[in-house]
Amino acid sequence: MPHAKPKALHFGAGNIGRGFIGALLCKSGYHVVFSDVDKDLVAEMNKRNSYTIRILDNGRHTESVSGISAALPWSDDIICDLADPDTRIVTTAVGATVLQEIAPTIAKGLIARHQADAGPLNVIACENMVRQTELLSKYVHDHLPPDESAWVDRNIGFANCSVDRIVPPGEDDNDNPLDVYVEGFREWVVDQTALRAKIEPEVLGMQLTEDLWGYVERKLFSLNCGHAIIAYLGFLKGYRTIDRAVRDDEIRRITHAALHEGGAALVRKHGFHPSEHEEYITRIMDRYLNPNLRDDVFRVGRQPLRKLGKGDRLLGPLNMAKGYGLPYDNLAIGVAAAFLFRFKDDEQSMQLGKKVEDLGIERAVVDVTGLEQGSEEAKKVVDAYHALHARSTNH
Numbered sequence: 326m327p328h329a330k331p332k333a334l335h336f337g338a339g340n341i342g343r344g345f346i347g348a349l350l351c352k353s354g355y356h357v358v359f360s361d362v363d364k365d366l367v368a369e370m371n372k373r374n375s376y377t378i379r380i381l382d383n384g385r386h387t388e389s390v391s392g393i394s395a396a397l398p399w400s401d402d403i404i405c406d407l408a409d410p411d412t413r414i415v416t417t418a419v420g421a422t423v424l425q426e427i428a429p430t431i432a433k434g435l436i437a438r439h440q441a442d443a444g445p446l447n448v449i450a451c452e453n454m455v456r457q458t459e460l461l462s463k464y465v466h467d468h469l470p471p472d473e474s475a476w477v478d479r480n481i482g483f484a485n486c487s488v489d490r491i492v493p494p495g496e497d498d499n500d501n502p503l504d505v506y507v508e509g510f511r512e513w514v515v516d517q518t519a520l521r522a523k524i525e526p527e528v529l530g531m532q533l534t535e536d537l538w539g540y541v542e543r544k545l546f547s548l549n550c551g552h553a554i555i556a557y558l559g560f561l562k563g564y565r566t567i568d569r570a571v572r573d574d575e576i577r578r579i580t581h582a583a584l585h586e587g588g589a590a591l592v593r594k595h596g597f598h599p600s601e602h603e604e605y606i607t608r609i610m611d612r613y614l615n616p617n618l619r620d621d622v623f624r625v626g627r628q629p630l631r632k633l634g635k636g637d638r639l640l641g642p643l644n645m646a647k648g649y650g651l652p653y654d655n656l657a658i659g660v661a662a663a664f665l666f667r668f669k670d671d672e673q674s675m676q677l678g679k680k681v682e683d684l685g686i687e688r689a690v691v692d693v694t695g696l697e698q699g700s701e702e703a704k705k706v707v708d709a710y711h712a713l714h715a716r717s718t719n720h
């Protein structure tokens with residue numbers, strides 16, 4: 326049955342899905358269908374159809390989200406939703422490593438949409454990585470025959486974006502397990518040039534731009550960079566939450582200095598005004614310090630192999646700073662700390678530990694980060710690793 330309202334389909338009903346993207350779409354007048362692999366979560370969403378967002382800034386307040394529904398990704402309902410002319414927008418927040426898993430469903434749904442002559446649609450992946458929606462588009466095209474690929478190119482806008490709001494893990498003692506805790510700050514910037522249809526109704530708080538890359542790199546190489554450094558150094562000193570870790574003088578000094586190292590490179594590359602970028606850094610440091618969020622160092626540090634990727638939050642700014650001949654010593658400390666992060670429930674952290682054990686730290690650094698063997702930057706990371714390892718309380 327078509328809904329009277331325009332529809333949005335959102336993959337991933339986790340923290341950012343419920344706490345930001347799905348909620349914003351709902352507030353903008355869409356009926357939001359969440360799709361998640363978690364059967365209990367899907368059942369709960371269909372039972373309650375609503376939840377509360379608790380905004381944890383100084384003056385705490387709440388927002389309620391209602392009129393939602395949910396379906397499992399492998400259900401026929403999702404294909405029907407993708408083929409429904411009322412569906413205007415598809416978003417994801419499943420994790421960058423999961424995009425490949427949802428691509429076959431999206432491809433199948435888009436073929437059905439073509440057959441139903443249901444018109445254009447925009448897809449926006451809200452994962453923390455550079456060119457995340459382009460990657461999803463590539464995976465989707467891998468599942469399309471050539472004639473369908475051509476139709477999708479003409480009718481489906483795959484738009485990259487930058488998405489920013491800290492949404493920590495939820496608390497277990499809520500009456501409604503769907504409730505979610507967020508910070509007040511939010512920013513969602515989308516590449517307007519890739520859209521294939523006007524986003525209608527307009528999504529409140531979604532900023533459209535023809536020049537996305539400055540936003541993407543500014544956010545990933547600043548907020549996420551500092552966040553990761555606090556998580557890894559915090560773990561080594563035995564802190565459980567980001568706000569506690571960043572209150573440690575040494576961690577705060579290294580993080581702040583790393584943000585300035587990456588910041589100097591960002592200012593050079595994107596032409597940001599230095600004093601505005603300074604304000605951006607100050608605001609980020611304040612966000613880390615928010616004591617109400619109690620964000621988990623294991624959530625923020627999760628999947629260190631992804632975070633140590635060449636274009637990701639640590640190596641991205643390090644390589645950029647190095648490229649401009651700027652200092653990067655504190656960024657190198659952050660990279661080194663990532664090699665010491667261990668959490669038994671985090672597969673990547675355990676794989677990373679095994680790699681260090683098998684190859685030794687010098688070769689592991691080269692293998693994981695793509696830094697050149699014997700280079701000044703690889704050496705700085707290895708030296709910082711040895712210094713941290715010697716002092717760590719967690720090893």
Ligand SMILES: NC(=O)c1ccc[n+]([C@@H]2O[C@H](COP(=O)([O-])OP(=O)(O)OC[C@H]3O[C@@H](n4cnc5c(N)ncnc54)[C@H](O)[C@@H]3O)[C@@H](O)[C@H]2O)c1
Nearest residue numbers: 337338339340341361362418419420421426452453491492
């Ligand atoms: N939490 C944040 O502060 C935040 C902010 C900005 C961006 N992000 C990005 O959003 C994404 C999700 O992060 P999160 O913190 O919400 O994680 P999360 O673990 O809370 O949510 C991910 C959800 O995706 C679901 N999922 C996993 N595989 C799936 C599949 N195949 N199909 C459908 N659903 C699937 C999970 O069950 C889970 O509910 C990540 O890429 C993250 O980098 C997170």
Ligand SMILES: O=P(O)(O)OC[C@@H](O)[C@@H](O)[C@H](O)[C@H](O)CO
Nearest residue numbers: 453488489490491492549552625
């Ligand atoms: O989601 P990840 O694993 O890429 O990164 C962890 C956090 O840094 C991240 O989720 C931030 O909270 C978020 O990017 C804030 O906008």
